[in-house]
Amino acid sequence: MTAAVLFGSFLVLLLLSVPIAISLGLASVITIFTTDAITINSFTQTMIQGLNSFPLMAVPLFTFAGDIMGRGGISRRLLNVTNIFFGRFNGGLGIVAIVTCLIFAAISGTGSATVAAIGMLMIPEMVRKNYDKTFSSALIATSGTVGVVIPPSVPMVIYSVAAGVSVTGLFISGVIPGLLIGGVLIFYTYIYSKKHGYEGDDRRYTFKEIVKIIIDAIPALLVPVIILGGIYGGIFTPTEAAAVGCVYGIIISIFIYKEVKIKDLPAIGFNSIYLCAAVLIIIGISTGFGRILTISQVPVMIAEAILSITSSKILILMAINILLLVVGTFMETNAAIIILTPILLPVVVSLGVNPIHFGVIMIVNLAIGFITPPLGANLFMACQVTGVKFDALAKAIIPWIAIMIFALLLITYLPSITLWLPRLLKIPV
Structure with a gap:
């Protein structure tokens, strides 16, 4: 009765186009007043407790750090460095864009920020070199998905709170899967470019030019080293790392590269707060929503129902992947993580799946939603940057989605891809 x-x-509220946060809240209130699942006071207290989380402070901090670094000229300098090493290959500009997205992902923590920062620089240059505009846009949109897999990642912070797992363990577990996705995208770009005659850059850099470009980019290249090295070295927590990233971003953007002014900081801060406010509201309300689920034993009943159909680990993981891929097409990533984690986690844990491994599986699934219509946040961002029509980009993205799904299946059924690195470094997972 309660679950129904x-x-x-x-679902009725969602079909009526009511925002997710309000739908969660109203559905919870309706359930409270029609059943005896929980009191309204307990629901309110749970909401407040859900937001009273130290790891959650990393969300607005990483958002601010990624925003200010994107405006501060870091992305352009990263592109210059990667072009030295990869620009001469077939599809060199595309490969440079993918590698730069991988590095920038270790700074921004979000997908759309990566698409905007790299896309505005790379897509016009790729078009100038006779790359197809829709291909270039699809490449950047897909590369931007790595922003939530490579640490630091805002969705990983959200999952760690929802699942009660280590943020540090989750961060380091995302490194190899992120690199795997990047490698698969590079391979496809190389093959496609060779077939369509997208040759590499014939420019030959002198030693003096190489040294100058690398020295200019050192402050930018140090960002992931400081943030991730500090976390994995035990110097500071992921939340403290986000604060360090903010301070370092301010220093290099204002005082070293001088592409952001002090007077711009309030606007950047407001934008970060604005972007995070909706997510934090969803988190608070969904914590109360999850409390009703837990008390009503809905996750247990769902787990038993799924396991009664089949006990095959392969089939259940496949079904969960399909569910998450579908959910990712219409639901915002953080909201999906918060709502579905309490439901799906008991199912996979009963099958012996590591919770951190499942977190990476979930995030990669939902990252594919960034390039899957009708939501496709990265597609919309790429359209804004390039002016390509959405329906044209939606067709061009199909092979990229297939490539991402291939990488997803490898990550799903080969747990060592996710868990090898943290176990090597003796980080509990």
């Missing part, structure tokens, strides 16, 4: 009221009212 809760999910029934939630």
Whole structure:
């Protein structure tokens, strides 16, 4: 009864185009007043406790750090460095864009920020070199998905809170999967470019030019080293690393590269708060929503129902992947993580799947949603940057989605891809 009221009212509200946060809240209130699942006071207290989380402070901090670094000229300098090493290959500009996205992902923590920062620089240059505009846009949109897999990642912070797992362990578990996705994208770009005659850059850099470009980019290249090295070295927590990233971003953007002014900081800060406010509201309300689920034993019932159909680990993981891929097409990533983690985690844990491994699986699934219509946040961002029509880009993105799904299946069924590095470094997972 409780589950039927809760999910029934939630789905009806979503179909009526009510925002997710309000739908969650109203569905919870309707359930509270029609069943005896929980009191309104307990629901309110749970909401407040859900937001009273030290790891959650990393969300607005990483958002601010990524924003200010994107405006501070870091992305352009990263492109210059990667072009030295990869620009001469077939599809060199595309490969440079992918590698730069991988590095920038270790700074921004989000997908759309990566698409905007790299796309505005790379897509016009690729078009100038006779790359197809829709291909270039699809490449950048897909590369931007790595922003939530390579640490630091805002969705990883959200999952760690929802699942009660180590943020540090989750961060380091995302490194190899992120590099795997990047490698698969590079391979496809090389093959496609060779077939369509997208040759590399014939420019030959002198030793003096190489040294100058690398020295100019050192402050930018140090960002992931400081943030990730500090976390994995035990110097500071992921939340403290986000604060360090903010301070370092301010220093290099204002005082070293001088592409951001002090007077710009309030606007950048406001933008970060604005972007995070909706996410934090969803987190608070969904914590209360999850409390109703837990008390009503809905996750247990769902787990038992799924396991009664089949006990095959392969089939259940495949079904969960399909579910997450579908959810990712219409639901915002952080909201999906918060809502679905309490439901799906008991199922996979009963099958012996490591919670951190499942977190990476979930995030990669939902990252594919960034390039899957009708939501496709990265597609919309790429369209804004390039002016390509959405329907044209939606067709061009199909092979890229297939490539991403291939990488997803490897990550799903080969747990060592995710868990090898943290176990090597003796980080609990």
